[in-house]
Amino acid sequence: MPPNDTDSESYIDECPLPEYLGDSDLLASNELASREFRVHFKPIFRILIETCELLVLALVIFVGIRLVVQNYVVSGDSMLHTYFPNDFLVVNKLAYETSSKSNILAFLEIDLLSSEVRTGDVVVFPSLSGNDYDLIKRVVALGGQSVESRDGEILVDGYPLPEPYTFAKNYDSWGPIQIPPGFVYVLGDNRGASYDSRTFGPVAEENILGKVVFRYWPPARIGQPLD
Numbered sequence: 001m002p003p004n005d006t007d008s009e010s011y012i013d014e015c016p017l018p019e020y021l022g023d024s025d026l027l028a029s030n031e032l033a034s035r036e037f038r039v040h041f042k043p044i045f046r047i048l049i050e051t052c053e054l055l056v057l058a059l060v061i062f063v064g065i066r067l068v069v070q071n072y073v074v075s076g077d078s079m080l081h082t083y084f085p086n087d088f089l090v091v092n093k094l095a096y097e098t099s100s101k102s103n104i105l106a107f108l109e110i111d112l113l114s115s116e117v118r119t120g121d122v123v124v125f126p127s128l129s130g131n132d133y134d135l136i137k138r139v140v141a142l143g144g145q146s147v148e149s150r151d152g153e154i155l156v157d158g159y160p161l162p163e164p165y166t167f168a169k170n171y172d173s174w175g176p177i178q179i180p181p182g183f184v185y186v187l188g189d190n191r192g193a194s195y196d197s198r199t200f201g202p203v204a205e206e207n208i209l210g211k212v213v214f215r216y217w218p219p220a221r222i223g224q225p226l227d
Helices: 023-068 099-108
Strands: 069-073 088-092 122-126 134-142 146-150 153-156 174-178 183-187 210-217
Touching: 069 210, 122 183, 134 146, 134 153
Parallel strands: none
Antiparallel strands: 069 088, 088 210, 122 134, 122 210, 134 183, 146 153, 146 174
């Protein structure tokens, strides 16, 4: 039997051409992914940035504070009854202007009022005996002045120095001693138990680390030093 035309005919079904994903569709897809990324991660980035800003600000504040003040704890009895052992003090490191401190202030563009050392100031300076600790004493005479003791009474340029802060005053006599310019004469308020200028001589002003301005511990003795 001759082949039937319908049997020998090959049939194909019509099918649509493959759909082309155009450039506009790619852009829309990328934009959607980018938007979803921002929605999910933008808050995290914001938190990270704000945290970094806070850390930098805290570091700047910390460095600035450490340039201006320093905290100390008292050890020993040489400043009784003004300061006691384990008193915590705040020392103003910029109380007295020096060239090195001026350079720091100029660099940081800080304008602070400073003053010269005065009689009665309680100051901190490195130990002159080579030990790795600082001393706290009271200034009793300045450069260009003479200082002496007569039966325990301090005289500066021949005049008695009012000292309501002294404790257990001794009755020794010494001097007069002429203080060189740029130096100060320091004594402990507890004259009978103080290692001070009577032993190591006048202290150079440039060696003064700062002035005691406040006691913040213990609570019962919070306040400024007695002038």
